[in-house]
Amino acid sequence: MTAEPTHIRIAGIVRESIVDGAGLRFVVFGQGCPHRCPGCHNPQTHDFQGGSLVSISSIIAEIRKNPLLRGVTFSGGEPFSQIEPFAALAKQVRALPGKLDITVYSGYTFEELAALPGAEKLLGLCDYLVDGPFLLAERDLSLKFRGSRNQRYLDLNRSRLAGRPVPAAEQPPLSPRRFAPKSAFSRLG
Numbered sequence: 108m109t110a111e112p113t114h115i116r117i118a119g120i121v122r123e124s125i126v127d128g129a130g131l132r133f134v135v136f137g138q139g140c141p142h143r144c145p146g147c148h149n150p151q152t153h154d155f156q157g158g159s160l161v162s163i164s165s166i167i168a169e170i171r172k173n174p175l176l177r178g179v180t181f182s183g184g185e186p187f188s189q190i191e192p193f194a195a196l197a198k199q200v201r202a203l204p205g206k207l208d209i210t211v212y213s214g215y216t217f218e219e220l221a222a223l224p225g226a227e228k229l230l231g232l233c234d235y236l237v238d239g240p241f242l243l244a245e246r247d248l249s250l251k252f253r254g255s256r257n258q259r260y261l262d263l264n265r266s267r268l269a270g271r272p273v274p275a276a277e278q279p280p281l282s283p284r285r286f287a288p289k290s291a292f293s294r295l296g
């Protein structure tokens with residue numbers, strides 16, 4: 108049996124965000140992305156050797172500091188390029204008090220993730236998925252939580268029951284104490 112990963116390679120974190128899923132969220136930006144979408148908002152996350160390798164326990168300790176969080180978001184980079192570390196993080200988030208939900212972003216579509224070996228190990232621990240690559244030609248600033256019209260905001264729990272991708276209801280965000288834009292990464296440690 109392989110041991111659970113203890114570390115994860117990240118581009119950074121945002122401690123409070125209202126633009127990466129519903130409500131007030133802690134965001135973990137994974138480092139490394141194979142998709143290379145033209146016009147990507149976070150090109151610094153592409154290099155698989157970039158960012159920092161941090162302990163999963165240090166991320167959990169940061170999440171625990173904020174009792175107002177509704178959930179945690181895994182963004183990128185491509186979280187499904189680090190399935191095992193993000194799944195280990197997701198398990199520890201699920202074990203926290205407060206029933207935090209988990210939203211994951213991916214450049215893969217829901218259908219591609221269904222065929223991606225091992226992806227279910229992470230997807231099965233998440234509640235919401237924003238799927239598909241960012242397409243410059245489909246860019247739309249009015250979309251909630253998404254950058255381009257091809258991307259979908261999916262309710263994974265309902266999708267699992269229905270056996271097909273089911274769009275999530277877009278709940279209004281809670282009022283945050285402060286707002287951190289998506290590009291304002293912090294580093295741990």
Ligand code: SF4
Binds near residue numbers: 148
């Ligand atoms: S999947 Fe996301 S992080 Fe990766 S290149 Fe596309 S927009 Fe950028």
